[in-house]
Amino acid sequence: xxxxxxxxxxxxxxxxxxxxxxxxxxxxxxxxxxxxxxxxxxxxxxxxxxxxxxxxxxxxxxxxxxx
Numbered sequence: 115x116x117x118x119x120x121x122x123x124x125x126x127x128x129x130x131x132x133x134x135x136x137x138x139x140x141x142x143x144x145x146x147x148x149x150x151x152x153x154x155x156x157x158x159x160x161x162x163x164x165x166x167x168x169x170x171x172x173x174x175x176x177x178x179x180x181x
Contacts, residue, residue: 127134154168 152170
């Protein structure tokens with residue numbers, strides 16, 4: 115986000131006596147807990163010793179399942 119846009123938003127909130135809230139979305143995904151069971155296959159090129167399927171225990175930030 116450009117600083118000029120941030121300054122404009124803060125100026126409008128001050129003018130209209132509004133409250134501004136901030137949150138860190140990246141940290142929310144890093145500390146998230148899964149509610150569903152998600153299974154993965156080993157990545158291409160990885161040679162597992164057995165043919166087991168992997169199950170995720172926590173959210174992985176940046177993956178489409180993370181949202």
